[in-house]
Amino acid sequence: MDVSASGFLAAALSAASLAVSQRGGPLCRELARGVLELSPRGAHAATPAFVVSAGVHGNETAPVEILAAIVDDVLAGRLPLGVRLLAALGHPDALQSGERYLDYDMNRLFCGRHALQAGAREAARAAELEACVGEFFDTARGARLHYDLHTAIRGSVYERFAIVPYLGGERPARQRLATLAGAGIEAVLLHSAPAATFSYHTSHHHGAESYTLELGKARAFGQNDLARFAAIDAQLRRLVSGEPAREGKIPPCFAAKYDLIKKSEAFRLHLDADVENFTRLAAGSLIAEDGATRYVAAGGDERILFPNPGVKPGLRAGIVIGPVSP
Ligand SMILES: O=C(O)CCC(=O)N[C@@H](CCC(=O)O)C(=O)O
Ligand SMILES: [Zn+2]
Numbered sequence: 001m002d003v004s005a006s007g008f009l010a011a012a013l014s015a016a017s018l019a020v021s022q023r024g025g026p027l028c029r030e031l032a033r034g035v036l037e038l039s040p041r042g043a044h045a046a047t048p049a050f051v052v053s054a055g056v057h058g059n060e061t062a063p064v065e066i067l068a069a070i071v072d073d074v075l076a077g078r079l080p081l082g083v084r085l086l087a088a089l090g091h092p093d094a095l096q097s098g099e100r101y102l103d104y105d106m107n108r109l110f111c112g113r114h115a116l117q118a119g120a121r122e123a124a125r126a127a128e129l130e131a132c133v134g135e136f137f138d139t140a141r142g143a144r145l146h147y148d149l150h151t152a153i154r155g156s157v158y159e160r161f162a163i164v165p166y167l168g169g170e171r172p173a174r175q176r177l178a179t180l181a182g183a184g185i186e187a188v189l190l191h192s193a194p195a196a197t198f199s200y201h202t203s204h205h206h207g208a209e210s211y212t213l214e215l216g217k218a219r220a221f222g223q224n225d226l227a228r229f230a231a232i233d234a235q236l237r238r239l240v241s242g243e244p245a246r247e248g249k250i251p252p253c254f255a256a257k258y259d260l261i262k263k264s265e266a267f268r269l270h271l272d273a274d275v276e277n278f279t280r281l282a283a284g285s286l287i288a289e290d291g292a293t294r295y296v297a298a299g300g301d302e303r304i305l306f307p308n309p310g311v312k313p314g315l316r317a318g319i320v321i322g323p324v325s326p
Contacts, residue, residue: 007075008036009068012089013096026074026081031132034089038074040081048083049140050239051133051208054149056107056198058094062224063149063215066233070240082242086136090198091125098220108315110201111194130201137206144208147236148199151218153308157278158187158252160232163212165200166191174250176209177326181248184231185213187278189305189321192256214277253326254278257302260318262311266291269309269317278303278321287320295320 011018012034020028029037034055040047052070054063071087073079089095094102103120110130114123137144162185164172177188194200203210216228226233238245260269267290271279281287283299288309300322307318 007068007072008034008087009064009089012092015092020075025077028075031086031135032128034092035129035132036071036087037136038071038081038085038087040084043084045139045141047140048143048145048242049086049137050083051086051088051136051146051202052149052236052240053088053090053129053146053198055092055095056090056148057100057105057150057218058091058096058102059098059100059220060149060151060218061095061098061221062151062219062226062229063213063232064089064095065221065224065226066229066236067149070233070236073237074240079237080241083240084136084140085240086133088129088132090129091122093121093125095221104312105315107197109196110198111196111204113196129198133202133206137202137208144202144206145239146199146202146208146210148197148210148212149232150212150214151216152214152277152306153218154274154306155217155276156214157276157303159216159228160184161187161189161214161251161278163189163199163214164191165197165203165210165212166194167203171326172209174326175247177250177253178247179235179245180211180213181251182231182246183213183235184215185251187251188253188326189319190253190255190324250326253324254303254305254321255324256305257320257322259316260288260295260307260320261290262309262313262315262317263290263293264313267309267313267317269307271304271307275304275307277305281320288318 027039054067106122109126114126199210202208281297287295305319
């Protein structure tokens with residue numbers, strides 16, 4: 001890592017305990033490496049419980065810098081705390097090496113899926129994070145919110161977008177979409193099936209209002225232009241301090257139609273190497289093929305999200321999406 005880290009981030013990266021004064025400030029409990037629970041004095045069961053995670057992928061560093069600065073500000077008394085906050089730096093070892101993952105994509109290992117990849121370093125960490133959020137939400141009787149902060153490998157037609165985990169066929173309330181817009185979110189993808197992601201885990205197993213937030217392009221520590229993240233930073237600070245969230249105009253919504261699954265090493269993606277997320281797919285064009293399986297665009301404003309032929313066989317190599325009304 002080529003930037004000097006301090007406070008919460010430095011402690012997580014070096015696997016050291018964070019030295020926190022417990023006098024007067026919020027109550028502070030370290031649940032695991034890089035996982036800190038902060039509670040205002042006088043918090044009770046109905047106090048809103050907010051999980052903010054970042055760095056589930058080790059190459060996505062801007063959200064980590066933002067979350068770490070917020071935690072440091074709360075601990076130093078520069079930002080008031082109005083909720084119970086669980087701040088989680090997802091994968092400190094991958095953050096150290098600047099890689100998306102070390103052995104296996106951790107955002108495919110939640111909902112107990114880690115048991116199927118027991119040898120992977122991410123399996124143990126996914127299980128640990130599941131235990132931390134389980135303990136955190138266990139006593140929460142008020143609002144439960146989870147923002148899992150990411151950045152994307154590619155550029156995007158919509159620079160900042162939210163992914164709503166599958167809600168069993170329900171649509172998120174319009175007010176929730178307005179709150180995402182207030183965080184600078186320009187488009188929303190609704191998943192159409194369960195997944196083994198962190199946001200689906202907290203939504204499905206803990207009844208949280210959960211999102212994966214894609215906030216820009218993935219860059220290494222020291223190379224982020226944090227001004228591009230000002231809207232999410234401001235919204236997080238409002239939510240953490242218990243102020244009303246800012247709302248904006250309902251963003252365009254899309255739904256996942258199907259995943260491009262890389263079944264074998266024969267998988268070929270037939271899109272430009274630099275194609276952006278949310279690029280329209282011309283009707284009838286060949287998107288990808290994998291042996292005898294051919295993925296052809298159906299038209300009707302179909303678009304591509306997260307195309308990545310480099311994933312391990314068995315995993316998602318892209319999502320074909322289409323517009324839906326919010
Ligand atoms: O840029 C990419 O190809 C991947 C960015 C990323 O990490 N996205 C998340 C989305 C999770 C979800 O579908 O909720 C991921 O792939 O894990
Ligand atoms: Zn990610």
